[in-house]
Amino acid sequence: MGSGMTDDFERMWRDLEPLGRSATSGGYFRQPFLPAETELRHWFTEQAHARDLTVDVDDLGNLTAWWRRDHSSPEDAVVTGSHLDSVLDGGAYDGPLGVVSALAAVDLLRSRGFRPTRPIGVSVFVEEEGSRFGLACLGSRFATGSLSWEAARELRDRDGIFLPDALHASGLHSHDNIGMDDETGPAGDRGDELRRRIGVFVELHVEQGRDLVDRGSAIGVASGIWPHGRYRFDFRGAANHAGTTRMEDRADPMLTYAMTALAANKRARLAGQRATFGRLDVAPNGTNAIPSRVTAWLDARCSSDDALLTLVEAITDQAASRAERDGTSLEVTAESVSGRVEFDAGLAALVAADHAGGDWPVIPTQAGHDAGILSAAGIPTAMLFVRNPTGVSHSPAEFASMPDCLVGVSALADTLERLAR
Amino acid sequence: MGSGMTDDFERMWRDLEPLGRSATSGGYFRQPFLPAETELRHWFTEQAHARDLTVDVDDLGNLTAWWRRDHSSPEDAVVTGSHLDSVLDGGAYDGPLGVVSALAAVDLLRSRGFRPTRPIGVSVFVEEEGSRFGLACLGSRFATGSLSWEAARELRDRDGIFLPDALHASGLHSHDNIGMDDETGPAGDRGDELRRRIGVFVELHVEQGRDLVDRGSAIGVASGIWPHGRYRFDFRGAANHAGTTRMEDRADPMLTYAMTALAANKRARLAGQRATFGRLDVAPNGTNAIPSRVTAWLDARCSSDDALLTLVEAITDQAASRAERDGTSLEVTAESVSGRVEFDAGLAALVAADHAGGDWPVIPTQAGHDAGILSAAGIPTAMLFVRNPTGVSHSPAEFASMPDCLVGVSALADTLERLAR
Numbered sequence: 054m055g056s057g058m059t060d061d062f063e064r065m066w067r068d069l070e071p072l073g074r075s076a077t078s079g080g081y082f083r084q085p086f087l088p089a090e091t092e093l094r095h096w097f098t099e100q101a102h103a104r105d106l107t108v109d110v111d112d113l114g115n116l117t118a119w120w121r122r123d124h125s126s127p128e129d130a131v132v133t134g135s136h137l138d139s140v141l142d143g144g145a146y147d148g149p150l151g152v153v154s155a156l157a158a159v160d161l162l163r164s165r166g167f168r169p170t171r172p173i174g175v176s177v178f179v180e181e182e183g184s185r186f187g188l189a190c191l192g193s194r195f196a197t198g199s200l201s202w203e204a205a206r207e208l209r210d211r212d213g214i215f216l217p218d219a220l221h222a223s224g225l226h227s228h229d230n231i232g233m234d235d236e237t238g239p240a241g242d243r244g245d246e247l248r249r250r251i252g253v254f255v256e257l258h259v260e261q262g263r264d265l266v267d268r269g270s271a272i273g274v275a276s277g278i279w280p281h282g283r284y285r286f287d288f289r290g291a292a293n294h295a296g297t298t299r300m301e302d303r304a305d306p307m308l309t310y311a312m313t314a315l316a317a318n319k320r321a322r323l324a325g326q327r328a329t330f331g332r333l334d335v336a337p338n339g340t341n342a343i344p345s346r347v348t349a350w351l352d353a354r355c356s357s358d359d360a361l362l363t364l365v366e367a368i369t370d371q372a373a374s375r376a377e378r379d380g381t382s383l384e385v386t387a388e389s390v391s392g393r394v395e396f397d398a399g400l401a402a403l404v405a406a407d408h409a410g411g412d413w414p415v416i417p418t419q420a421g422h423d424a425g426i427l428s429a430a431g432i433p434t435a436m437l438f439v440r441n442p443t444g445v446s447h448s449p450a451e452f453a454s455m456p457d458c459l460v461g462v463s464a465l466a467d468t469l470e471r472l473a474r
Numbered sequence: 475m476g477s478g479m480t481d482d483f484e485r486m487w488r489d490l491e492p493l494g495r496s497a498t499s500g501g502y503f504r505q506p507f508l509p510a511e512t513e514l515r516h517w518f519t520e521q522a523h524a525r526d527l528t529v530d531v532d533d534l535g536n537l538t539a540w541w542r543r544d545h546s547s548p549e550d551a552v553v554t555g556s557h558l559d560s561v562l563d564g565g566a567y568d569g570p571l572g573v574v575s576a577l578a579a580v581d582l583l584r585s586r587g588f589r590p591t592r593p594i595g596v597s598v599f600v601e602e603e604g605s606r607f608g609l610a611c612l613g614s615r616f617a618t619g620s621l622s623w624e625a626a627r628e629l630r631d632r633d634g635i636f637l638p639d640a641l642h643a644s645g646l647h648s649h650d651n652i653g654m655d656d657e658t659g660p661a662g663d664r665g666d667e668l669r670r671r672i673g674v675f676v677e678l679h680v681e682q683g684r685d686l687v688d689r690g691s692a693i694g695v696a697s698g699i700w701p702h703g704r705y706r707f708d709f710r711g712a713a714n715h716a717g718t719t720r721m722e723d724r725a726d727p728m729l730t731y732a733m734t735a736l737a738a739n740k741r742a743r744l745a746g747q748r749a750t751f752g753r754l755d756v757a758p759n760g761t762n763a764i765p766s767r768v769t770a771w772l773d774a775r776c777s778s779d780d781a782l783l784t785l786v787e788a789i790t791d792q793a794a795s796r797a798e799r800d801g802t803s804l805e806v807t808a809e810s811v812s813g814r815v816e817f818d819a820g821l822a823a824l825v826a827a828d829h830a831g832g833d834w835p836v837i838p839t840q841a842g843h844d845a846g847i848l849s850a851a852g853i854p855t856a857m858l859f860v861r862n863p864t865g866v867s868h869s870p871a872e873f874a875s876m877p878d879c880l881v882g883v884s885a886l887a888d889t890l891e892r893l894a895r
Contacts, residue, residue: 291871295752296842315736331761332761341752
């Protein structure tokens with residue numbers, strides 16, 4: 054990889070640095086169809102055009118930049134990419150690293166004089182984090198047909214804005230290859246068209262744990278993704294005055310929630326799984342008022358589908374029995390559940406094999422990814438992870454060193470070359 | 475009390491019914507200096523003018539309507555009143571019942587042909603609930619000189635709006651008897667002027683518990699107010715990915731908070747005191763992110779100042795030791811603490827004595843009131859409570875029956891007559 058390549062990679066990285074960044078925390082917030090994310094999408098389109106790549110936009114705003122789209126049968130494209138949105142106060146790498154590395158890998162392949170016999174696509178999927186409409190991997194679910202337009206159009210953000218209105222407001226209806234009609238749904242089924250084009254999918258992503266740090270490897274290849282569910286717990290009680298209401302006369306949903314949060318943590322810890330309550334909404338949320346309602350979202354991930362079911366049932370049972378004691382009520386709604394993903398083992402072996410430092414390690418991950426959705430849709434899929442020295446992600450402390458990122462670009466280019474030659 | 479009186483009382487009540495009411499919950503939200511509260515203040519001024527009462531406005535917007543202000547020495551006025559603001563999703567009675575009853579009591583005294591020898595004032599104090607600027611009894615603290623303009627002007631609401639700007643935005647600077655100047659502070663010290671005028675203060679308020687229900691009495695007289703403190707607990711940890719971060723590698727402030735909320739409840743319950751966490755702010759508040767910060771507000775009230783100190787120390791100690799275990803940190807800030815209030819016992823006896831059904835019961839309360847602030851400032855003060863059949867307050871379920879309310883008006887009129895003749 055020449056120094057020109059390195060410069061180009063670093064330049065793209067600097068382009069993205071200020072977009073959606075908080076001046077106070079240094080973290081990012083790039084929600085779909087809002088100004089920062091719209092700017093990122095424009096940036097991607099410009100980068101693609103500068104490379105003579107043709108950009109497709111589907112009805113949900115998923116972007117794909119094509120190298121040699123028209124020289125191939127529809128089913129055998131080699132597609133790479135990731136997402137550009139972020140959680141609130143997230144890091145710089147989660148998502149964008151895969152997109153920037155994909156563009157840089159195209160540059161590297163061209164500098165090697167490589168001419169693909171299969172088309173190569175670079176995709177940007179919308180709303181991978183689910184931070185706005187509550188459904189993780191929204192874009193890739195739509196692109197693979199697992200989420201219909203009829204279901205997507207009913208999604209609302211926290212301010213009650215419907216997805217089609219958010220698309221509209223961001224100017225996405227103005228793309229000339231969008232045939233959106235809010236009354237009748239999209240004119241075409243472009244999600245399905247992308248799925249029919251993809252022969253194989255590869256996503257490069259920053260690692261979100263410390264596995265590669267422990268293994269001393271810059272790069273890893275994913276074996277699979279743990280099952281993952283998001284569940285909304287609505288605890289309801291009786292609003293009352295915090296001073297005059299005797300403790301024994303209360304129906305305080307905050308207590309039921311608090312015990313549930315502790316129970317979820319303990320059960321997950323003992324079972325070697327993951328359970329987190331990181332998002333809350335309290336009503337009326339006043340200092341001198343016992344709440345009438347506490348809504349809390351459980352994020353649970355386990356090594357198997359059975360383990361996930363068992364964990365969530367145990368937490369729900371414990372919460373329900375505490376609710377009885379507190380005189381409160383509990384309703385649990387599964388907002389999204391993704392089953393275990395096993396990536397194509399042969400493909401993982403191909404991606405991992407014969408690099409400068411030997412084979413890359415093949416490791417599981419507990420984070421959801423667009424790659425998981427594509428794999429579940431039957432597309433042979435692989436993932437490359439780039440080492441994160443802090444192990445921290447979804448935080449401004451998320452990091453990958455420039456040398457590791459450049460090894461990532463090479464590894465991705467090698468993979469694309471192996472698949473597309 | 476004639477049927478004309480009853481009609482007038484009910485008419486005033488109907489005037490107030492729609493102002494600041496939520497169409498969904500039926501609860502009220504009347505924050506100081508925002509449209510609903512501004513409308514309420516205009517309504518009060520109109521009502522006063524319709525009764526030929528002269529209205530004073532102090533520099534913070536506290537209103538006093540005077541009957542015979544100019545026929546008296548400055549120190550011996552009999553003042554009654556309450557507040558018109560509410561908590562979020564609060565009830566109709568907490569505050570407005572005291573104001574409407576005061577105006578109705580003036581009507582009743584006039585219909586009796588009563589001619590006061592001391593001036594009678596009806597006051598409306600701003601921001602009793604502390605829902606906007608976080609300091610309960612803001613108006614009465616200012617009116618009694620316990621809160622200076624220099625301190626008041628530094629207060630900010632949750633959106634970062636400074637108090638003087640909020641006053642300005644609500645049009646309060648346009649009152650011709652306001653000499654506000656944002657640079658130099660108010661021209662006069664009208665708070666102090668009100669304090670010098672008041673010889674005795676009486677507040678009528680809906681009861682916020684079930685004591686009068688248990689006693690079978692429509693009316694009670696307050697003996698005193700429990701000490702009350704509001705404390706901000708800032709729990710800090712490390713934001714991280716909810717999936718990839720092993721449970722044992724976390725520094726999750728949600729856990730420290732959850733244990734603290736349970737501990738506060740248990741300690742208060744065992745000690746017969748009150749402790750409530752009803753307000754929370756979580757950062758970044760995302761489903762798939764371990765929080766970096768949980769801020770929770772403790773509302774604590776105890777039968778004595780010592781008991782309050784002991785309770786809050788015990789909760790803080792328990793929270794700090796859990797924080798050590800969780801790898802999180804804790805900072806506790808007392809946002810407001812009010813010591814025990816003992817109302818004037820002789821005055822309470824006078825107010826309670828010799829009513830149609832015998833003496834009214836004299837009972838303590840756990841709720842803060844403007845009356846407590848006036849009492850603490852050395853003004854002989856009494857409170858009348860009107861029975862609340864639900865015992866619930868700070869909620870749409872807060873209630874007082876019309877017959878009980880009318881007994882309240884009579885009791886208040888009797889009290890004013892005893893004091894002002």
